[in-house]
Amino acid sequence: xxxxxxxxxxxxxxxxxxxxxxxxxxxxxxxxxxxxxxxxxxxxxxxxxxxxxxxxxxxxxxxxxxxxxxxxxxxxxxxxxxxxxxxxxxxxxxxxxxxxxxxxxxx
Amino acid sequence: xxxxxxxxxxxxxxxxxxxxxxxxxxxxxxxxxxxxxxxxxxxxxxxxxxxxxxxxxxxxxxxxxxxxxxxxxxxxxxxxxxxxxxxxxxxxxxxxxxxxxxxxxxxxxxxxxxxxxxxxxxxxxxxxxxxxxxxxxxxxxxxxxxxxxxxxxxxxxxxxxxxxxx
Numbered sequence: 001x002x003x004x005x006x007x008x009x010x011x012x013x014x015x016x017x018x019x020x021x022x023x024x025x026x027x028x029x030x031x032x033x034x035x036x037x038x039x040x041x042x043x044x045x046x047x048x049x050x051x052x053x054x055x056x057x058x059x060x061x062x063x064x065x066x067x068x069x070x071x072x073x074x075x076x077x078x079x080x081x082x083x084x085x086x087x088x089x090x091x092x093x094x095x096x097x098x099x100x101x102x103x104x105x106x107x
Numbered sequence: 108x109x110x111x112x113x114x115x116x117x118x119x120x121x122x123x124x125x126x127x128x129x130x131x132x133x134x135x136x137x138x139x140x141x142x143x144x145x146x147x148x149x150x151x152x153x154x155x156x157x158x159x160x161x162x163x164x165x166x167x168x169x170x171x172x173x174x175x176x177x178x179x180x181x182x183x184x185x186x187x188x189x190x191x192x193x194x195x196x197x198x199x200x201x202x203x204x205x206x207x208x209x210x211x212x213x214x215x216x217x218x219x220x221x222x223x224x225x226x227x228x229x230x231x232x233x234x235x236x237x238x239x240x241x242x243x244x245x246x247x248x249x250x251x252x253x254x255x256x257x258x259x260x261x262x263x264x265x266x267x268x269x270x271x272x273x
Contacts, residue, residue, distance in 0.1 A: 017226050030235070032212055057222025059230070066208055066216040068184040068233035068266075078226035 002026055004099055006087060011104050012079035020051065020058075021074045022087055024097065030065035046071055046091035053103065054083040079105045153209035153243065160205050160245050161253045171244050171256030173206075182236040182266035189244045191228035191254070195221070201228045201254075203247045210240035235266035 004024040012018050024046070031043025045065055051058040059075050077085070087099045157166070174188040193201045206216040216234050228246070239261045246254045 030212075052222075053224040056224045057220070058224040059219050059222060061217055061219040061230075063217050064213050064215050066211050066213055066235050068235050072231075072233050074188075074231035075225065076227035076229055077224055 002089075002095075002097055004087075004089075004097065006085075006099055006101055008077075008085070008101070008103065009079075011107070013107065014080065014105055016079045016105075017076055018079050018103075019074060020077055020085065021072070022049070022051070022099075023070060023072045024089055025070050026089075026091065026095070028063075028065065028067055028069040028071060032065070044092050046089050046095060048088075048090045049073055050088045051075070051077075052084075052086045052088075053077055053080075058085075077103070079103060081105055148210065150209050152214045153207050156205070156207055156214055157243070157245060160247070164251055164253045166245070166253045166255045168255050168257075170254045171246050173242055173244050173256050173258035175242065175258050175260050177259065177261060179236060179260055179262045179264075181264050182238075182262040183264070184233045184266075185236050185260065185262075186231065186233050187242075188229065188231040189256070191246050193228050193248070195226055195228055197223070199249065201246050201248050204228070204230065205245045206234070207243040207245070208234065208236055208240060209243065211235070211237045216242075236260055236262045237265050238262055 002025045004022065006022050008020040009018045026046050027044065028046065029041055029044040031040065033041045035041050043065060046063050049061045049063060049071070058077050061073065063071060082105045083103060084100050085103050089095070089097045170192040172190045174190070175185060179185050189204065189206060191201050191204065193199065201221055203218065203220045205218045207214050208216050217232065219230060221228055242258050242260055244256045248254060
């Protein structure tokens with residue numbers, strides 16, 4: 001399991017626009033670098049990142065080697081009712097990681 | 108913005124041979140900048156990607172803003188923000204976004220679909236840039252319209268093609 005950091009407001013008002021930030025540790029090896037013996041280091045990247053709020057999709061991203069190592073993504077969600085935000089990263093070499101956080105809405 | 112215009116106008120005058128002292132830092136970047144803008148740059152992959160995304164629809168330069176540092180000291184991690192002017196209601200929203208770096212080895216940087224719960228068409232991330240280039244963001248609106256925004260990025264340290272350490 002790679003280290004990941006997900007952050008968003010601890011408690012949101014109903015209908016409030018909140019910023020969600022997700023960071024995961026991953027080398028995002030581009031496949032264009034060479035090692036000391038001159039051999040190409042094979043590509044190894046996270047290829048997709050999705051976020052669902054409850055059952056509904058927030059964003060669904062396809063990532064390519066041009067995304068920097070330790071991919072950081074920031075996007076926006078409108079808080080409606082308390083529910084799960086589910087984050088899924090999928091990549092090469094069978095990389096898959098799911099994180100679920102609760103978005104708490106209402107005072 | 109002013110500095111970029113200065114460089115552009117100087118290059119237009121064929122002034123790339125101005126003395127180092129006259130341009131200072133700009134001259135270090137000048138030749139690289141000129142090369143990126145000169146003819147001979149291969150934009151085939153980028154044009155293909157644009158065609159594939161637009162699917163024959165006309166591309167309108169509006170509503171798409173790319174926020175990236177104009178001068179990038181490290182191409183390995185370049186913060187970038189792409190914002191689209193759109194109410195993002197159920198009836199009036201943008202559907203997908205594609206970011207292109209035409210001079211990177213893989214021109215598509217990322218693509219995203221905006222789901223029904225995405226309240227603002229605004230994505231920030233960090234990308235790699237191999238060289239100075241003009242980034243292109245294409246957006247598909249719910250009605251099929253294609254919008255485009257661009258931003259120039261001057262890169263002093265290239266990414267992607269560096270040898271690994273150790």
